[in-house]
Amino acid sequence: MWRIHLSTDDIRRIRIAPDIDPLWELVHSLQLLDNGGPVIFxxxxxxxxxxxxxxxxxxxxxxxxxxxxxxxLTPATGTVDLRAGIEEVLRTPRPCLRSDLVTLHKQCPRHTGWARDLAAGDVQTLRALGANLIQYHEAHLKPSWAEIRSQVSEELARVRRILCGQGVDAMLASLGGHVHWEAPALVLRNKKTERDLYVDGRGIVIQPSFFALGDTSILDVPGEPFVLAYPIQHRLGWWDTHTEGTRLEAVIGKTRAEVLDCLANGDRTTTDLARVLDLSAATASEQTKALREAGLITSRRTGKSVLHALSPTGATLLGAS
Known part of the structure; x- marks a missing residue:
């Protein structure tokens, strides 16, 4: 088993991720392609x-x-926006690229020209990687993204409620699966080796992941917050693009349905919506105007920004679908 030791400073610096992280989902989904994995996938x-x-x-x-x-592939800073996250990946310093690829080669020895070019920070190879990440997400994650994101958002809301209502101990104990809170350590009981990890005051980010296997992934980068990505509980039928959620899209349009779904997790500015949903600022403004005129959202100006929120009617419509 692995024991992740948390100091008092680490516990004070625990953060729950703000939203689904598309790069963690992308990596975890790739891992599922070449193994048995849970039946639900x-x-x-x-x-x-x-x-x-x-x-x-x-x-x-x-x-x-x-x-x-x-x-x-999963920057320690985290991201809620795919393209911004990929830009962060492409800015990885060459020593980090080289170190990660050497570690990977020791585990999976393969001689590929592009891997050597990537380790050297070759611009063309990095661009090819970025394009491949976007293409994969578009082809295999985006069709079900609204449902994927909704289920992760439910888990984020659950752990936030426990943290606010019952405190840190209860929240860490609630993560379930193979993660066990045995203060002052998080214990991963399904790991086959014995290992002690020390966060050393960096703090820890709790990141639920839809595509995580029945396992827990960690990101332990020196000088950066420790990341714990753990699997959520799933609803059946998430892969079916002809479920109830798509009927809402048929009525109000796919983009407007995504805007409503995004606002279900909290108020957002027009700029936030454009970033998270990968829209232009003009498109985000146009969609929020239509939803506001239909009475599904409310908008109010805060300084130079406009903050949007679900109206009671919008919440009812989203909940019904």
Whole structure:
């Protein structure tokens, strides 16, 4: 088992992630492609494999099904925006690229020219990696993203409620699965080796992940907050793009449905919505105007920004669907 030792300073610096992290989901979903994994991912995995895996060779090499994956794919700063996160990945310093790829090579020895180029920080190879990450997300995650994000948001809301109502001990004890809180350490009982990890005052980020295996991933980068990414409980049928959620899209449009879903997790400015949903500022403004005129959201100016919130009617419509 692994024991993650938390000091008093670490416990004071515990943070719950603000939202789903698309890069953690992307990496965890890649790991699912080459192993059995939980049954609930079976239909999705079959669909991806039938579409062909050859084009994702680079990504699958960087995210093997078991063990270590390239740390630079999930920046310790975290991200709620895919493109901003990919830009952060592409800015990874060369020593970090080299170190991560050497570690990966020791686990999965393969001689690939692009890996050597990537370790050297070759601009063209980095651009190819960024394009591949976007293409994979568009092809295999985006079709079900609203449901994926909704389920992670529910878990984030759950742990926040426990933290606010019952405190840190109860919140850490509630993570469940293979994560056990045995103060002052988080214990990962399903790890086959014995290991002690020390956060050393850096603090820890609690990041629920939809595609995490029945396991828990950690990111331990010196000088950065420690990240604990753990699996959530899932609702059946999430992979079906013809579920109730898509009927709401048929009525008000896909983008407006995504705006409502985003606002269900808290008020957002127009700029926030544009960033999170990957929209232009003009499109985000146009969609919020239409939703406001339909009585589904409310908007108020705060300084130079406009803050949007679900109206009672919008909340009722979203809840019904």
């Amino acid at each position: 079976g239909p999705w995995r079959r669909r991806v494999r039938l579409a062909g895996l050859a084009r994702w060779g680079m990504l699958r090499h960087l995210s093997p099904p078991m063990g270590y994956f390239a740390d630079f």
